[in-house]
Amino acid sequence: MTHSDPVLSVEGVAKSFVMHLRGGLTIPVVGDVAFTVAAGECVVLGGPSGAGKSSILKMVWGNYGIDRGAIRVRSADRLVDVATATPREILGLRRTTMGYVSQFLRAVPRVATLDVVMEPALAQGLAETEARARAQGLLTRLNVPERLWTLPPATFSGGEQQRVNIARGLIADVDLLLLDEPTASLDAANRAVVVDLIEAKKAAGVAMLGIFHDGDVRDRVATRIVDVSAFAVREIAA
Amino acid sequence: MPMPIPISTPPLLEARGLTKFYGDRLGCRDVSFDIREGEVLAIVGESGSGKSTLLSLLSGQLPASAGEVLYRTRAGEIRDLAALSEAERRFLFRTDWGFVHQDAARGLRMGVSAGGNVGERLMAVGARSYGAIRAKAEDWLDRVEIDPTRIDEPPTAYSGGMRQRLQIARNLVTAPRLVFMDEPTGGLDVSVQARLLDLVRRLVADMGLAVIVVTHDLAVARLLSHRIMVMKQGRVIEEGLTDRVLDDPRAAYTQLLVSSILQP
Numbered sequence: 458m459t460h461s462d463p464v465l466s467v468e469g470v471a472k473s474f475v476m477h478l479r480g481g482l483t484i485p486v487v488g489d490v491a492f493t494v495a496a497g498e499c500v501v502l503g504g505p506s507g508a509g510k511s512s513i514l515k516m517v518w519g520n521y522g523i524d525r526g527a528i529r530v531r532s533a534d535r536l537v538d539v540a541t542a543t544p545r546e547i548l549g550l551r552r553t554t555m556g557y558v559s560q561f562l563r564a565v566p567r568v569a570t571l572d573v574v575m576e577p578a579l580a581q582g583l584a585e586t587e588a589r590a591r592a593q594g595l596l597t598r599l600n601v602p603e604r605l606w607t608l609p610p611a612t613f614s615g616g617e618q619q620r621v622n623i624a625r626g627l628i629a630d631v632d633l634l635l636l637d638e639p640t641a642s643l644d645a646a647n648r649a650v651v652v653d654l655i656e657a658k659k660a661a662g663v664a665m666l667g668i669f670h671d672g673d674v675r676d677r678v679a680t681r682i683v684d685v686s687a688f689a690v691r692e693i694a695a
Numbered sequence: 696m697p698m699p700i701p702i703s704t705p706p707l708l709e710a711r712g713l714t715k716f717y718g719d720r721l722g723c724r725d726v727s728f729d730i731r732e733g734e735v736l737a738i739v740g741e742s743g744s745g746k747s748t749l750l751s752l753l754s755g756q757l758p759a760s761a762g763e764v765l766y767r768t769r770a771g772e773i774r775d776l777a778a779l780s781e782a783e784r785r786f787l788f789r790t791d792w793g794f795v796h797q798d799a800a801r802g803l804r805m806g807v808s809a810g811g812n813v814g815e816r817l818m819a820v821g822a823r824s825y826g827a828i829r830a831k832a833e834d835w836l837d838r839v840e841i842d843p844t845r846i847d848e849p850p851t852a853y854s855g856g857m858r859q860r861l862q863i864a865r866n867l868v869t870a871p872r873l874v875f876m877d878e879p880t881g882g883l884d885v886s887v888q889a890r891l892l893d894l895v896r897r898l899v900a901d902m903g904l905a906v907i908v909v910t911h912d913l914a915v916a917r918l919l920s921h922r923i924m925v926m927k928q929g930r931v932i933e934e935g936l937t938d939r940v941l942d943d944p945r946a947a948y949t950q951l952l953v954s955s956i957l958q959p
Contacts, residue, residue, distance in 0.1 A: 476950070477947030477951075478950055478951060515943075519939060520936075520938050520939055520942055520943065521939070521942065521943040522935075522939060522943050522945065544921065544922045544936040544939075545731075545734075547936055548921060548936070565918065566889070566918075567889065567893055
């Protein structure tokens with residue numbers, strides 16, 4: 458395996474939801490998704506709302522199952538197919554290899570912001586002082602006021618929660634970052650901070666797969682755009 | 696959520712094809728899984744789904760009709776639970792295992808002081824010094840957020856949430872490796888449940904415990920577990936990573952369970 462091998466390779470992936478409580482209604486999401494992401498690249502998923510962009514990120518994260526295909530993630534010296542990996546292997550990938558900034562923060566309730574942010578770094582085995590310093594650095598950079606750090610983020614504004622989420626998503630050293638609209642609820646100054654952070658990760662060789670509705674941000678961070686509407690399912694299942 | 700230990704570690708407990716019939720009636724059928732230290736497995740399903748039967752089989756309290764449960768002892772031996780002597784099984788239960796019942800009265804000695812409840816488990820593993828036992832009991836009461844000055848009161852003087860926390864202290868004082876929990880938050884007020892869940896989450900992570908928790912509450916499963924097994928009519932109908940099962944349920948019954956709660 459060489460360095461130019463993709464970090465992420467999505468091959469012939471199809472996904473639908475079967476709604477058993479609606480008489481088995483099948484809602485197709487995507488069919489035959491195929492693309493790769495190499496180290497140092499930021500591949501942006503394009504296409505209209507509802508085309509399945511967020512679903513693709515969730516499939517790569519192992520949060521959604523898939524009907525068909527393979528999602529191969531390079532982890533250390535091997536390839537793990539998320540589609541067939543055991544829960545234990547997926548948790549391992551999430552700890553060592555993948556990071557995810559979801560659209561909405563879903564933190565464990567009643568946990569202080571600083572601890573929410575530090576957790577992925579601690580899980581990688583970083584010393585507590587180092588993890589704390591990194592978390593403080595990211596929160597400061599993202600303009601999350603220090604008086605909020607000891608509070609759980611549940612009561613924060615949408616923009617503050619999103620910045621906590623970004624800090625949590627970026628704190629650990631991973632090879633693959635999944636970014637679902639990380640700048641959606643941010644003002645211009647904070648958007649610029651996030652763009653800088655993404656550029657720094659890119660320069661460090663992190664492979665990124667993202668969704669950015671903001672055209673300016675997309676133009677600045679995207680190495681390539683993959684149009685998800687090309688993967689639309691044409692024939693609707695009966 | 697606590698992080699599991701590396702994949703290379705062999706299973707602590709492994710169930711293979713566990714089946715239980717009560718006469719003609721099915722308790723559970725063909726259940727297989729394994730669990731390692733640091734992992735939390737939630738078994739979810741409604742009453743009568745077989746989850747309590749499964750817990751009894753796994754903890755050796757009920758003989759299986761078919762299948763086996765293998766357990767890795769502290770000495771590193773893999774033992775078939777059914778082949779253990781009664782004394783060995785009791786020893787495991789007192790030392791290496793914990794069992795947290797929904798009804799704290801089943802897991803505590805209600806006529807004995809809180810300190811006695813915790814100290815009894817310590818004495819079972821050979822502690823003899825009164826001072827050391829009492830000091831450790833005080834420390835554990837503090838760890839489960841019970842005022843240590845109440846050490847001499849019996850659980851009957853405690854609230855429901857305190858009793859449940861005392862039960863947890865009694866179970867964890869011997870540093871077990873595997874803890875079974877049967878609806879640990881059932882019957883408690885919502886705010887009391889939240890506090891108990893926070894406590895359990897913290898202790899599980901700090902101690903690297905393996906936990907098998909039976910619950911009908913999907914919020915409990917989401918907060919505590921890495922993996923979920925969904926049971927219906929004695930069978931496992933869906934299993935997987937907790938967030939996958941809850942966010943993308945495949946089986947009709949799992950979809951029904953998930954759709955039945957306000958915010959999964």
